Amino acid sequence: MRLYGIVGWKNAGKTGLMERLVTEITGRGFSVSTVKHAHHSFDVDHPGKDSFRHRAAGATEVLLASRNRFALMHELRDEEEPSLTELLTRLSAVDLLLVEGYKRDAHPKVEAHRSVTGNPLIAPKDSTIRAVASDTPLDLSIPVFDLNNTVQIADFILAEVGLC
Template sequence: MKVVAFAGYSGSGKTTLVEQLIGCMRMRGLRVSVVKHAHHNFDIDKPGKDSWRHREAGAFEVLVASNQRLVLQRQFEQPAQLSVHHLLAEVYDGVDWVLVEGFKKSDLLKVEVWRKASEQPVRYPEDDFVVAIATDSPQDLPEVTQRPVLDLNDAYAITEWLVANEDRFEYNPPLL
């Protein structure tokens, strides 16, 4: 499987871009998974549902499956610091691409998502894992770069670039 991360500050457009890339890749017949970093406590279950009740009762894991969906929810007894590689190990190995949203400090190859309007600094001058920049303001990049500069508003072109360079993104998991 191929893995690429999309890194940028909140409000830069990462989620919108990843959502559009999923559609573009699916139109090419590719199977896509997403790994997303959450900064805080979150819940995907609804109070009162059986799976919520099992988790509330103390189950370490609750796996819910139907003929259309499978969800695994794990409740850590102590806070756990999982790396992106731990999460990638959980992804079904039959996917073509995994799009990782967040994990900007990871050692994954990444596309930096940057908007001038965000007034946030860029990461690419200090991050050797940034292989391209997706922006709506290429003329406003604060530092010259030899990396490809991609149009943030053209998910089709970004998909084309990813697929054309797919060998770079082949995932070789580290020993955990």
């Protein structure tokens, strides 16, 4: 599976860029899936709902399904957080998998950067970052795109993974 990452510090514009890239790339006829890494605990379930009650009772996995979608929830309980590689084995094949986060993994990435955050660039110290999407001009040895130029960023990623 072809995979490309979007990384950056908090409030760098990662999620907005991901959303625009999914729209742009699927609009070109490619199938796209996404993975989002969360550094905090999250829940897609709600107390009192049947699926929540199943998990609370001790189920390891709960598959919630309807005619529109399904969601598989897996409780880690005493397990370690699975690696990105392990998680990828659970996904259906698509043309491109976009990954938000997992900045320490070895896949190729675009760094999202907004100057207002005051955060330093990750790219100068990380060879897996192949380009930067920024709201301000930067002088780097790798390509720098306008953070809002989704078409150029999509062209770059698709060329990088051989889908152009």
